[in-house]
Amino acid sequence: MSNQIKEKAIEEITQADDLKKLEEIYRTYIGRKGKITEILRSLKDLSEKERKEKGKIANQIKQEISEMIKEKEHKLLAKKDKNEKDWIDVTAPGIKVPQGHLHPITLVQRQIEDIFQSMGFSILDGPEVETSYYNFDALNVPKDHPARDMHDTFWLKDLDLLLRTHTSPMQARYMEKNNPPLRIIIPGRCFRHEATDSTHDFQFYQVEGLMVGKNVSVANLKAIIEEFFKEFFSSSDIKIRLRPSYFPFVEPGFEVDIKRKGGDWIEVMGAGMVHPNVFKEVGYVDEWQGFAFGVGIDRLAMIKYQVDDIRLLYSSDLRFLKQF
Amino acid sequence: MKISYNWLQSFFNKKLPVPEKLADLLTFHSFQVEEVKPCLPAGRKNDEDWILDIDVLPNRSYDCLSHQGIAREISVLLKYPFKLIDYGKKIKESKELISKVIKIEVKDKKLCPRYTSRVIVDVKIGTSPKWIQERLITCGLKPISNVVDIANYVMLETGQPMHAFDADKLRGNRIIVRRAKKGEKIISLDNEKYDLDENVLVIADEKDPVCIAGIKGGINPAIDGQTKRIVLEAANFNPLVIRQGSKKINLRTDASWRFENGLDPNLTQEAINMCAYLIQDIAKGKILKGSIDVYQDKKEIKEINLDTSNVRNLLGINISDKEIVDILKRLDFKTKAMKDKLQVIIPSNRLDISIPEDLIEEIGRIYGFEKIPSQLPDAILIPSKKREDLIYQNKIKDILINLGFNEVYNYSLLSNKESIKLSNPVSQEQKYLRSSLIPLLIKNVKDNKRYFENVRLFEIGKVFNLDKHQVVEKNKLSCIISLDEKKKESQEFYHLKGVIDSLLNKIGISDIWYDDTLKGNRKAEIRVGNDLLGWIEEIEPNIAGLEIDFEKLVQLATEERVYTAPSKYPAVVRDVSVLVDYGTKVVEVLNLINKVGGFLVRDIDLFDIYEGKNIPDNKKNLAFHIIFQSNERTLIDKEVNQLQDLIITALEREGGWEVRK
Numbered sequence: 001m002s003n004q005i006k007e008k009a010i011e012e013i014t015q016a017d018d019l020k021k022l023e024e025i026y027r028t029y030i031g032r033k034g035k036i037t038e039i040l041r042s043l044k045d046l047s048e049k050e051r052k053e054k055g056k057i058a059n060q061i062k063q064e065i066s067e068m069i070k071e072k073e074h075k076l077l078a079k080k081d082k083n084e085k086d087w088i089d090v091t092a093p094g095i096k097v098p099q100g101h102l103h104p105i106t107l108v109q110r111q112i113e114d115i116f117q118s119m120g121f122s123i124l125d126g127p128e129v130e131t132s133y134y135n136f137d138a139l140n141v142p143k144d145h146p147a148r149d150m151h152d153t154f155w156l157k158d159l160d161l162l163l164r165t166h167t168s169p170m171q172a173r174y175m176e177k178n179n180p181p182l183r184i185i186i187p188g189r190c191f192r193h194e195a196t197d198s199t200h201d202f203q204f205y206q207v208e209g210l211m212v213g214k215n216v217s218v219a220n221l222k223a224i225i226e227e228f229f230k231e232f233f234s235s236s237d238i239k240i241r242l243r244p245s246y247f248p249f250v251e252p253g254f255e256v257d258i259k260r261k262g263g264d265w266i267e268v269m270g271a272g273m274v275h276p277n278v279f280k281e282v283g284y285v286d287e288w289q290g291f292a293f294g295v296g297i298d299r300l301a302m303i304k305y306q307v308d309d310i311r312l313l314y315s316s317d318l319r320f321l322k323q324f
Numbered sequence: 325m326k327i328s329y330n331w332l333q334s335f336f337n338k339k340l341p342v343p344e345k346l347a348d349l350l351t352f353h354s355f356q357v358e359e360v361k362p363c364l365p366a367g368r369k370n371d372e373d374w375i376l377d378i379d380v381l382p383n384r385s386y387d388c389l390s391h392q393g394i395a396r397e398i399s400v401l402l403k404y405p406f407k408l409i410d411y412g413k414k415i416k417e418s419k420e421l422i423s424k425v426i427k428i429e430v431k432d433k434k435l436c437p438r439y440t441s442r443v444i445v446d447v448k449i450g451t452s453p454k455w456i457q458e459r460l461i462t463c464g465l466k467p468i469s470n471v472v473d474i475a476n477y478v479m480l481e482t483g484q485p486m487h488a489f490d491a492d493k494l495r496g497n498r499i500i501v502r503r504a505k506k507g508e509k510i511i512s513l514d515n516e517k518y519d520l521d522e523n524v525l526v527i528a529d530e531k532d533p534v535c536i537a538g539i540k541g542g543i544n545p546a547i548d549g550q551t552k553r554i555v556l557e558a559a560n561f562n563p564l565v566i567r568q569g570s571k572k573i574n575l576r577t578d579a580s581w582r583f584e585n586g587l588d589p590n591l592t593q594e595a596i597n598m599c600a601y602l603i604q605d606i607a608k609g610k611i612l613k614g615s616i617d618v619y620q621d622k623k624e625i626k627e628i629n630l631d632t633s634n635v636r637n638l639l640g641i642n643i644s645d646k647e648i649v650d651i652l653k654r655l656d657f658k659t660k661a662m663k664d665k666l667q668v669i670i671p672s673n674r675l676d677i678s679i680p681e682d683l684i685e686e687i688g689r690i691y692g693f694e695k696i697p698s699q700l701p702d703a704i705l706i707p708s709k710k711r712e713d714l715i716y717q718n719k720i721k722d723i724l725i726n727l728g729f730n731e732v733y734n735y736s737l738l739s740n741k742e743s744i745k746l747s748n749p750v751s752q753e754q755k756y757l758r759s760s761l762i763p764l765l766i767k768n769v770k771d772n773k774r775y776f777e778n779v780r781l782f783e784i785g786k787v788f789n790l791d792k793h794q795v796v797e798k799n800k801l802s803c804i805i806s807l808d809e810k811k812k813e814s815q816e817f818y819h820l821k822g823v824i825d826s827l828l829n830k831i832g833i834s835d836i837w838y839d840d841t842l843k844g845n846r847k848a849e850i851r852v853g854n855d856l857l858g859w860i861e862e863i864e865p866n867i868a869g870l871e872i873d874f875e876k877l878v879q880l881a882t883e884e885r886v887y888t889a890p891s892k893y894p895a896v897v898r899d900v901s902v903l904v905d906y907g908t909k910v911v912e913v914l915n916l917i918n919k920v921g922g923f924l925v926r927d928i929d930l931f932d933i934y935e936g937k938n939i940p941d942n943k944k945n946l947a948f949h950i951i952f953q954s955n956e957r958t959l960i961d962k963e964v965n966q967l968q969d970l971i972i973t974a975l976e977r978e979g980g981w982e983v984r985k
């Protein structure tokens with residue numbers, strides 16, 4: 001009997017959608033003339049044992065129902081408030097907190113650094129103003145060799161110095177002072193004396209990589225580069241291929257192409273096995289071997305973020321930069 | 325370089341793969357083919373040709389700036405037999421001796437290692453046959469006359485630049501190869517005048533230069549309609565002297581390009597015979613007996629000892645000795661097995677091969693780089709290092725973006741005058757190396773203000789200065805800010821000061837103060853203890869900027885610091901309000917409070933600066949919270965009151981200010 005009442009009451013409370021109905025329910029069950037109240041009242045006519053038993057159940061039910069009503073009342077009150085005075089338009093825009101953005105080159109460079117660091121490569125920095133010795137001679141590009149024409153160079157007036165055309169000079173600078181085995185990368189700004197268009201700028205960023213050991217091979221180069229690009233594009237579906245090319249400081253020399261899922265082959269870096277003349281120049285006497293590579297950070301940023309004009313990167317236009 | 329597909333086919337009996345396939349083959353084993361383009365000779369439909377635009381890099385410019393070179397490469401890759409015509413055998417020489425017509429003198433054999441010449445008489449100058457004209461046009465050359473076209477044709481086929489002189493116009497019947505003399509001039513075939521000097525090698529007759537050696541012919545002994553007797557030249561010049569000469573007179577030609585890269589001296593003989601034969605055949609000339617060949621220091625045959633295990637080790641592949649020998653043979657390298665090495669004899673046309681690694685490259689590319697597996701290295705674990713300043717760069721960039729600043733990368737080159745100038749700028753806009761990041765940041769702010777109300781930018785980059793003729797390269801951090809509505813006088817300046825405090829605080833630098841002894845009313849030096857860190861300035865109304873020496877910043881940030889535990893005892897806060905002259909600096913008041921308050925003054929916080937209503941003109945009111953605290957005990961009211969009174973007295977007596985109670 002009491003359980004049936006309880007179930008009915010619960011059903012009614014759940015369905016009640018305004019305070020008025022809730023009040024009615026209260027009256028019907030636990031008000032002065034309510035059904036539960038009546039049961040409790042009728043207990044006095046029962047034996048002590050029955051009274052105790054039924055009384056306990058009825059009181060429990062009374063408490064439960066009144067709690068449920070109270071809870072419901074809160075909900076309905078809250079709803080009412082919102083509907084009336086305590087309402088805010090949550091769809092209105094938030095107050096702007098000044099939010100800065102990192103430059104896409106920084107984002108890409110950080111990723112490159114993290115990946116290579118995880119593979120045991122140390123990260124170095126080098127000067128942007130270089131001597132022709134480190135930029136060319138130490139890298140097996142002798143003076144008056146046609147290979148110098150491959151790098152159009154900015155020279156400083158009245159000083160026998162230039163703006164580095166690649167970050168490779170740090171190879172020589174580092175090896176002069178450190179013995180193998182070694183693994184390093186050098187990210188940094190480089191300059192080429194050339195006309196500017198959507199894919200070339202006179203200023204760009206490059207990461208130079210160098211690994212030297214006793215048995216470091218082309219197969220190792222391939223694996224490291226493959227790992228790098230898989231991580232960089234967060235995809236295991238990256239194919240790489242090496243094509244013959246020529247950079248005076250490596251032999252053999254390669255052009256590295258990558259192909260992402262569903263994409264075309266694109267040229268992304270130059271690489272090769274360090275030329276013995278470079279080792280000789282830095283004073284390595286043992287039979288060391290190793291690979292070097294150079295990859296354009298701007299180029300990777302452009303591929304990753306689908307930027308079609310390199311000049312945007314140096315435009316300092318917040319309409320562009322705020323997207324990163 | 326433009327290469328004709330049909331021309332390549334002419335070296336082979338077997339059919340070549342279709343142009344695209346051939347291009348891929350070359351791209352993956354030899355050099356990049358940048359474009360394959362169909363090419364229809366004028367007025368003919370069925371005789372389609374294709375141009376392969378091949379990017380031959382300096383290492384293969386010795387032997388591959390020619391159809392023959394590319395064809396030889398293809399024959400190696402496809403294992404197609406490659407036929408070269410021996411023109412020497414096809415030549416019919418007359419009885420008259422060449423030495424009767426011309427004498428050749430090479431002044432410096434280092435500058436001209438070889439000079440080969442033939443003379444052809446009774447030549448009929450006319451137009452060249454269509455097949456020659458078409459091939460020249462396909463390769464981007466203009467047909468001129470049969471003899472000139474043949475000379476160009478031979479160059480495109482063999483890679484050896486040729487030259488033809490009208491023998492009757494050479495004074496003294498002599499050819500002299502020598503350096504030009506200062507003051508000598510020459511008018512070229514295309515009627516340009518060049519001033520010569522010792523840096524330029526020339527071919528001269530008895531009197532004057534008649535040709536800029538290896539670069540361009542002169543107009544005087546040029547072949548014309550009346551020419552009957554021809555002196556043909558196939559020479560080998562020193563690459564350096566041609567390169568210098570070409571730079572000197574600022575002229576690059578198909579010939580100079582080939583000579584600059586270096587050519588096989590053995591090519592002259594083959595080329596001159598081919599040229600002579602074609603002239604005999606096409607221009608009906610008679611070839612005089614013999615050739616003059618000035619060739620004193622014959623090139624020695626190069627031998628390289630190759631350790632085949634190094635091939636496997638460097639490439640990271642399991643290639644057998646037999647495969648290695650096979651590949652070398654295909655490349656026309658002769659091999660001989662020694663005790664533990666392979667002796668390899670290098671053909672004279674492969675000037676690029678001089679060390680074992682060069683051979684390993686050849687083996688690798690013919691074997692196929694695509695077949696090399698990926699193999700992660702077995703390397704000793706060395707903990708990788710990252711330079712402190714790179715770690716701090718990342719950290720500082722993160723702090724700044726969280727403070728609402730956007731990172732920019734500007735150009736290192738400027739139009740404004742700086743101490744370091746480029747000797748060869750690309751444009752007037754980019755003539756100088758920046759000595760500060762600020763000028764371009766100011767420009768950035770102005771550009772961006774058109775679209776944004778508040779602009780906050782920063783850049784970390786290298787700047788350059790000249791110190792006693794030495795370039796000093798420094799890494800700098802600059803911030804710039806411009807806010808929208810004017811809420812407060814110089815709000816940008818103070819905002820930026822707040823940024824510095826916040827930034828330095830986060831990287832653990834305290835003891836910051838601002839030195840205002842600089843010139844200019846709105847500029848201060850940022851100092852940490854005794855170190856100068858940089859400066860901050862209200863650059864223009866509404867724009868404030870700062871520049872910080874990044875290396876100094878890193879140095880200060882990485883210094884060991886002493887941390888102090890917070891006091892266990894409660895702090896007592898008292899306020900003081902001081903009416904001062906407008907020109908009084910906050911720091912003067914702070915210093916006095918600190919001095920008098922002593923070590924129990926833990927902190928002083930300026931919470932209000934007020935001018936205007938209820939404040940006399942030329943005065944301002946400064947309100948401070950003074951926080952008193954001890955590390956050893958709870959301060960009692962009495963002693964704090966005493967200290968506070970001392971401070972107030974000092975402010976009034978020493979400072980001469982009015983303390984408003």
